[in-house]
Amino acid sequence: MTEPTAALSRPRIIGVLFALLFVWALLVAPDRLEAMKAASFARVPVELPVLLLLLLLVGGAMGAVIRSLTTIALFLLLVAKLANAGMYFASGRPFDLVLDLDLLGAVRNLMSGTLGNVLAVLGIIALINALFGLLFLIWISLRMLGRFAQIPGPQRIALAAFSAISIAGFVLDTPGVTANASNLLISQVTRAQQSAVDLDAFHREATSDPITEELPADLLTALAGNDVYVVFFESYGGTLLTDPAFKARTETALAKFDEALARKHMVARSGFLTSTTLGGQSWLAHSTLLSGLRIDNQRRYQALVRGTHGTLVKDFKRAGWTTEAVMPGITMPWPEGQWFGFDRVMAAKDLGYRGKSFDWVTMPDQFTLESFERLKGDGPVMAQITLLSSHIPWAPLPSLVEWEKIGDGTIFNAQVDAGEPPDTVWRSPDQVRDHYLRSIEYVLATLSSWIERYGNERTVVIVVGDHQPIPWVAGKDVGHSVPVHIIAGNPSTLARIDGWRWTNGMRPSLNVEAWPMEEFRKRFVAAFSGSGSS
Template identity: 40%
Template sequence: MRDRHPRAVRAARLTLHLLAAALVLGALLLPNTAGALRPDRFTRIPAEAIIGAALLPALPRRPRIVAAVLYGVGLAVLTVLNLLDIGFKEYLGRGFNLVLDWGLLDDALAYVEDSMGPATATAATLGAITLALLLVVVMALAAVRLSELLARHRARATRGTLVAGTVWITCTALGVQVLGTPVASDRASAAVKVQARRVVNTLHDEAQFEKVARSDTFAATPPDRLLPDLRGKDVLITFIESYGRTALEDPVIAPGVTRTLDTGTETLAEAGYRARSGWLTSATFGGSSWLGHSTALSGLWIDNQQRYRTATSNDRLTLTKAFQKSGAWDTVGVMPGVQKGWPEAQWFGLDKVYNAFQLGYQGPKFSWSTMPDQYTLEAFQHLEHGKERDRGRNLMAEIILTSSHQPWAPLPEMVGWDELGDGSVFEAIQQAGKDPGSLMTDTTKSRQEYGRSVTYSVTALTQWLERYGTDDTVLVFLGDHQPVARVSGLRASRDVPVTIVAKDPKVLERIADWNWTEGLRPAEDAPVWKMDAFRDRFLKAYGSVPHPTGR
């Protein structure tokens, strides 16, 4: 072949050399944010390439091949981490954590399966694994090919390396840029440092957080000194999925949501209810809702899975557990998103939990959401809120509303409350809804449908309160986190609305000094607290007496 087609062989060899070089340089220069994936980012001079070109040809052949393989495998691993960073920043507004985030890949798979079907989830998983393994092999082969090429032409390689090194040092010293982009790059080294720093900080944080979690302002408060000013009230703490500040301020999303909140304020006022609203800064963004729930209810800043495990393994007095400990309330959890065992119920202090299979729903799923919020609330009314309770006891419920969970397609619609039945009425609505795949790559449509989903959830909740609320009903509702970054934006805050609604004027008088906005819609300049401050402020506002202990 070489003798008969020397030009073709040389062309093929040159092509492979160029592809190998492009692959290695691309890996060295690959940014870790989607917005930085621009052509000018790949026209820089990477320091790591110069170092490799200087060291590898100087080694004997066998050690050189081993070193080149390790170099290529390292680049493949770094590429995977950069791609994970891009994905996490697009959805969760933060980078990938090597220590903590592998478990979230299972959640991502479950989300794809619920949203797109098992076949798509399986294909995506196999595709991702195959691509990762292929990347390791191809990158190692590329590094070996380039190292052998440099070794065969050692003299020219040495001169070229010296020139490149001199240019890199000069450009670094002088800050030379082309069209606003630095010519010299140490992107790969910087990425390794970032990942290493995350690991070190995570390991250090574990020990520090464990100490913080042991100290609790209300740990030893006697039961009769917990929430005395809410005795006789049915208290509902309701989280609305992805209900963030973006829903009230984004020009595409906000009009429908704010109109719904203002209408709800007026309608509830006619029924005798008043409301106050503010902002909380969530511990999570774009997902991992349980981190938001646990932060708001525990008074601890729980912004990663490690902290969640640490917190839920001790006997922290959560806000829901305070109701339970007082002895004045039956505590219930309504969790339509829970589809497997949930041992955290004991930590939250819930006497009884209704999961996705215990609410009697026989209708279709709406993508990830197992049932429409309207049905969830009607089931809660039938199973708990509408029942007679033992004398002297009231109801405290933690309710999770899931219809506003991404991908926001298909979406449920409101039906007559008397038509809900077992949920089969939603079959036609689900079938007529949008395909979730149609929103995955369309940011504008995602924002529009996200707004519709929040409007639906708020409407369902306010209509339920108007229909079933009593003089003694106190509703607390809040978002768990902002929607994903491709909807809310990479620079969006982590703020979520929080609202307290009641008929009894004394309930809202207790929080008058919070300076919250009147109504269901918090003003733009309403107070903003970190979400972990909510538990203590709520407990103190309603008469709880601090009795700390630190163990």
């Protein structure tokens, strides 16, 4: 039994044209925000003429089945494009169905921390409703096209001719006729298969640790008696030293840092590492540096913390250090802390901050560092300190206050109230980039002031960027390079890394070779154990 047909009318023709353009747009729309240009839509997706031919040739119940399956395929294509657009914007790479589904929980937590639970839930509900609305619109559009294709008349000949010419153009590789939609779905499936294989291999890698198996008896003895701090610097990327918009002010801030170290008779060496993430997911970089394994997705991270692999924290703990983590961004239970080897974790609630949050940032870095000095255990201490003030959205921004006046942090309330909110700053790309740079200047000034105030001849500080900022801020194709600095109160300590050929001072030369971040643990342990070998 065939579907009933109806005579063509102007409203029906307008509806059919809208449906045709809507399906066309779904098929040719790019999966990157920066590619959303008129030229991107001036293409013929070969999937459309194939679909039209099917609708012309098949009606009735089978036609309904074809429309239903196509509705599902187009909806999945839409979701894939939206997911890719989000991942490209935040991390400069496409979405991976196997590796990135777990990020939905992190996105929800970020929304809750930024907007509050109520607004976050309302936002999620609005997104789900919008997706279901689009699903319904896809179904209606295909139903309208199917009925139109079954109405006898000259339009059937026109549709058949268009389809035949378009398909022939694709076969003959005519410019402007593409199969991008099909290729995108195929690439998603292929990527998921490859990721599943990679993940299976990584599970085995996470259960062994050659570094731990080969640890020398005189483990880290060159640092004996020193407090060693690994400071993760949020969004501290190599673009700061290459992009003309950032370079001059960043070098000025680093020069001031050098001056503060000179006043304290401390020294620094600087280089570059290649992070495993970009724009976000800082914990992937943290776990990469600490474990010596490449952790570039959430599934690898989960496999790591369920395995028996060693970490730099465990190395220090084995060598006699008290190990601590200062985590101002942790507002929920963090069972991974024990796995990494920390004797104590100081989360946001443990640091005693009573001031207002700087949007997503729970507290300014100056308060974090002052609280650590107040709460840290007896030495020698090895601590991971995670800084937040240069975290997106970079508004409102803090500024340094006198250390003696920090108190419970309420002194910073005036800065929160006077600062520009994110919804104002993010109206202009130039404002966002300026605020990002200002946040970096603040953190560098805070770190140098903290080291000058509390550092001594028994202090070693490793400052490392976790990742580049989001590509929209960092720029296109900037890579994953991040600066790393080792600062010591005793100049002879850094003689151990002479073979690394890092730059003296806080301004790394662009000619310094960037190591993969996962190599740092092995090289560091080798350099500071026994006679030293990097």
